Amino acid sequence: xxxxxxxxxxxxxxxxxxxxxxxxxxxxxxxxxxxxxxxxxxxxxxxxxxxxxxxxxxxxxxxxxxxxxxxxxxxxxxxxxxxxxxxxxxxxxxxxxxxxxxxxxxxxxxxxxxxxxxxxxxxxxxxxxxxxxxxxxxxxxxxxxxxxxxxxxxxxxxxxxxxxxxxxxxxxxxxxxxxxxxxxxxxxxxxxxxxx
Numbered sequence: 001x002x003x004x005x006x007x008x009x010x011x012x013x014x015x016x017x018x019x020x021x022x023x024x025x026x027x028x029x030x031x032x033x034x035x036x037x038x039x040x041x042x043x044x045x046x047x048x049x050x051x052x053x054x055x056x057x058x059x060x061x062x063x064x065x066x067x068x069x070x071x072x073x074x075x076x077x078x079x080x081x082x083x084x085x086x087x088x089x090x091x092x093x094x095x096x097x098x099x100x101x102x103x104x105x106x107x108x109x110x111x112x113x114x115x116x117x118x119x120x121x122x123x124x125x126x127x128x129x130x131x132x133x134x135x136x137x138x139x140x141x142x143x144x145x146x147x148x149x150x151x152x153x154x155x156x157x158x159x160x161x162x163x164x165x166x167x168x169x170x171x172x173x174x175x176x177x178x179x180x181x182x183x184x185x186x187x188x189x190x191x192x193x194x195x196x
């Protein structure tokens with residue numbers, strides 16, 4: 001699989017500037033831009049391909065490319081929490097012409113490692129040309145809207161925002177560079193995808 005790419009970012013963050021200001025006990029609007037930037041940084045630390053959770057928080061659209069269809073029936077997707085109705089599978093046939101695999105030819109399932117497509121027993125994956133991007137899967141992933149992101153993850157984001165707000169230097173006394181506050185890791189841990 002080639003590196004997946006986010007093609008449509010979320011339209012909202014799991015926590016708002018007002019949520020963060022309440023958490024930080026900030027009443028003025030003078031630092032709203034700073035706080036919004038800290039929220040983005042904190043969310044990026046947890047969310048998507050580069051985030052420590054290995055999953056998407058708020059609905060966002062991704063595209064993954066594969067060298068071809070697998071020998072078996074399943075195609076592993078890079079994230080869990082995939083909206084089955086959003087999945088579109090395209091492929092380059094043996095003449096390198098783009099085709100769309102029928103949506104009724106597979107189902108989307110989730111296991112402990114994330115989401116995967118499972119081709120129906122009666123069908124076959126079509127032949128593709130020999131390219132690293134011969135098959136593409138576009139899909140929407142995330143818990144849903146910002147309101148549907150679990151509370152512990154919102155709290156973890158707020159803890160990290162608070163840490164970044166209070167510690168504006170690269171390294172703080174007693175902490176190692178790049179280290180996340182223990183409370184944030186504790187809250188986020190159960191939501192981390194563990195690949196088998």
